[in-house]
Amino acid sequence: MLKEALEIAEWAPNVVIKLPLTEDGLYATHALAEKGIKTNVTLVFSAAQGLMAVKAGSTFISPFVGRLDDIGVEGLKLVRDLNAIIRNYGYSTEIIVASIRHIGHLEQAAIAGAHIATIPGSLLPSLWKHPLTDIGIEKFLSDWSKQK
Numbered sequence: 001m002l003k004e005a006l007e008i009a010e011w012a013p014n015v016v017i018k019l020p021l022t023e024d025g026l027y028a029t030h031a032l033a034e035k036g037i038k039t040n041v042t043l044v045f046s047a048a049q050g051l052m053a054v055k056a057g058s059t060f061i062s063p064f065v066g067r068l069d070d071i072g073v074e075g076l077k078l079v080r081d082l083n084a085i086i087r088n089y090g091y092s093t094e095i096i097v098a099s100i101r102h103i104g105h106l107e108q109a110a111i112a113g114a115h116i117a118t119i120p121g122s123l124l125p126s127l128w129k130h131p132l133t134d135i136g137i138e139k140f141l142s143d144w145s146k147q148k
Contacts, residue, residue, distance in 0.1 A: 021053055
């Protein structure tokens with residue numbers, strides 16, 4: 001894992017190495033952090049796992065909120081907990097929320113302090129669409145046309 005990561009890191013200065021939250025992944029994260037190579041530790045499902053990734057020197061951590069919700073665990077609580085850990089100890093690690101399933105996940109992740117979110121393309125229109133916006137635009141257009 002480390003050998004491949006070192007090779008990939010040479011591709012460009014902005015490469016971020018994605019590593020799994022496993023024992024070997026944490027060792028690789030630490031070794032890469034010592035070399036100044038950015039990492040994203042993925043498949044984070046608990047605050048303890050996130051803490052280990054942060055302490056190993058990860059640049060980013062990726063909690064999977066939708067997958068937690070699928071098994072009856074509040075995924076967004078993990079984001080709040082990870083944000084508290086990062087703030088409590090002054091770490092610079094950023095949270096990339098993964099497994100976003102709906103607009104509520106995205107909004108609540110932002111409120112919980114997530115820095116970045118990976119979202120499915122099908123969710124994009126819900127970021128700017130709202131029925132009251134559509135009604136407002138229709139009203140503005142109607143009012144405008146009456147002025148002519």
